[in-house]
Amino acid sequence: xxxxxxxxxxxxxxxxxxxxxxxxxxxxxxxxxxxxxxxxxxxxxxxxxxxxxxxxxxxxxxxxxxxxxxxxxxxxxxxxxxxxxxxxxxxxxxxxxxxxxxxxxxxxxxxxxxxxxxxxxxxxxxxxxxxxxxxxxxxxxxxxxxxxxxxxxxxxxxxxxxxxxxxxxxxxxxxxxxxxxxxxxxxxxxxxxxxxxxxxxxxxxxxxxxxxxxxxxxxxxxxxxxxxxxxxxxxxxxxxxxxxxxxxxxxxxxxxxxxxxxx
Amino acid sequence: xxxxxxxxxxxxxxxxxxxxxxxxxxxxxxxxxxxxxxxxxxxxxxxxxxxxxxxxxxxxxxxxxxxxxxxxxxxxxxxxxxxxxxxxxxxxxxxxxxxxxxxxxxxxxxxxxxxxxxxxxxxxxxxxxxxxxxxxxxxxxxxxxxxxxxxxxxxxxxxxxxxxxxxxxxxxxxxxxxxxxxxxxxxxxxxxxxxxxx
Numbered sequence: 001x002x003x004x005x006x007x008x009x010x011x012x013x014x015x016x017x018x019x020x021x022x023x024x025x026x027x028x029x030x031x032x033x034x035x036x037x038x039x040x041x042x043x044x045x046x047x048x049x050x051x052x053x054x055x056x057x058x059x060x061x062x063x064x065x066x067x068x069x070x071x072x073x074x075x076x077x078x079x080x081x082x083x084x085x086x087x088x089x090x091x092x093x094x095x096x097x098x099x100x101x102x103x104x105x106x107x108x109x110x111x112x113x114x115x116x117x118x119x120x121x122x123x124x125x126x127x128x129x130x131x132x133x134x135x136x137x138x139x140x141x142x143x144x145x146x147x148x149x150x151x152x153x154x155x156x157x158x159x160x161x162x163x164x165x166x167x168x169x170x171x172x173x174x175x176x177x178x179x180x181x182x183x184x185x186x187x188x189x190x191x192x193x194x195x196x197x198x199x200x201x202x203x204x205x206x207x208x209x210x211x212x213x214x215x216x217x218x219x220x221x222x223x224x225x226x227x228x229x230x231x232x233x234x235x236x237x238x239x240x241x242x243x244x245x246x247x248x249x250x251x252x253x254x255x256x257x258x259x260x261x262x263x
Numbered sequence: 264x265x266x267x268x269x270x271x272x273x274x275x276x277x278x279x280x281x282x283x284x285x286x287x288x289x290x291x292x293x294x295x296x297x298x299x300x301x302x303x304x305x306x307x308x309x310x311x312x313x314x315x316x317x318x319x320x321x322x323x324x325x326x327x328x329x330x331x332x333x334x335x336x337x338x339x340x341x342x343x344x345x346x347x348x349x350x351x352x353x354x355x356x357x358x359x360x361x362x363x364x365x366x367x368x369x370x371x372x373x374x375x376x377x378x379x380x381x382x383x384x385x386x387x388x389x390x391x392x393x394x395x396x397x398x399x400x401x402x403x404x405x406x407x408x409x410x411x412x413x414x415x416x417x418x419x420x421x422x423x424x425x426x427x428x429x430x431x432x433x434x435x436x437x438x439x440x441x442x443x444x445x446x447x448x449x450x451x452x453x454x455x456x457x458x459x460x461x
Binding site for chain 2: 006007009010012013015016019020021022023024025026027028029030031181199200203207216227229230231232233234235236238240241242244245246248249250252253255256257261
């Protein structure tokens with residue numbers, strides 16, 4: 001069974017055309033946010049997820065005579081160390097958060113053989129389109145130049161998986177009264193960005209959109225122990241649905257009868 | 264003679280003033296009516312949302328009990344499509360494999376607003392003891408696994424089904440087109456286990 005499909009394919013198949021969509025709204029229920037609350041963030045609310053692979057090519061030798069080699073394992077270790085400084089030293093973190101994680105590494109076959117190649121891979125999570133491009137180019141530069149300094153080569157490939165879930169700032173501001181009407185003024189809260197990714201972002205790449213969270217944490221659960229998403233114990237309080245339903249109704253009619261359109 | 268002219272001029276001014284005030288009153292009246300219709304509609308939608316709550320919960324429990332992994336949401340999609348068709352919407356199924364697009368056309372000019380829900384469940388074996396917990400099993404990445412709505416997309420689907428029902432009922436008071444999008448997800452799932460706290 002094929003596993004293709006998803007919001008990006010929906011967009012490619014033209015769901016935003018005929019008739020052409022002006023705006024899009026979406027929500028996500030949250031098991032760790034109290035029932036009755038709505039959380040939102042203007043601009044980058046959830047991260048872009050990009051996957052990178054780095055292939056380091058050196059020179060093979062006996063492990064006993066490393067001077068005969070260009071050791072791709074040591075070069076990889078240096079590159080991984082270097083990648084840490086992209087976020088910590090070269091990224092304007094007060095603007096938005098960003099993450100680089102190496103999640104996979106593979107090299108060698110035997111204790112006493114320095115291999116010719118090493119491969120490792122990971123993810124880049126960003127919340128700002130400008131920062132995303134800068135981090136991509138710094139990652140390439142860091143990997144290739146460190147490899148070069150050792151006489152090795154590093155081949156870097158970055159695959160853009162999911163874009164930033166980017167809430168149009170003007171639309172977000174326009175729709176706040178609608179959200180507040182649904183949940184109550186003090187229950188609509190601006191929240192921090194989330195470094196998880198969400199495929200709603202594919203729609204927002206094409207049309208202005210607003211994505212928000214709806215609280216559904218069971219009230220008898222200690223917030224610190226509320227079962228999080230993706231776990232076998234995940235549980236939500238169904239009373240949260242009504243807030244979500246009213247929010248969706250309100251943003252729809254709110255936008256429908258608004259005098260000034262987003263574009 | 265000059266007095267008469269003066270009178271005529273004065274009369275015209277009064278008339279003009281009256282016309283102006285009439286226009287002002289008309290504008291106020293129209294905007295009031297508009298505001299009233301809006302707040303009336305708002306109140307009605309709010310009431311209907313309260314009334315439909317138990318149905319939303321029932322739909323969600325059904326979907327929760329029979330979860331399907333991404334791009335395999337055939338039963339879920341059929342369940343949703345049947346509901347949307349019963350509301351008289353223009354429904355297109357099989358978009359991006361299992362996705363659904365449905366249109367609520369009001370027949371009046373206005374914005375095209377899209378509302379979206381995602382339908383997929385995850386390869387997780389449910390163990391929370393709910394009476395409507397999933398017992399579904401499948402093969403994923405060559406491993407046998409339980410299937411569970413462990414990210415709450417079942418509630419997104421049920422909420423959007425209710426939005427469609429309520430907006431359809433109030434079609435006469437709406438304008439433009441509302442496009443309902445139910446989408447499958449790409450292979451794998453995007454969220455981390457990171458908890459969101461407020």
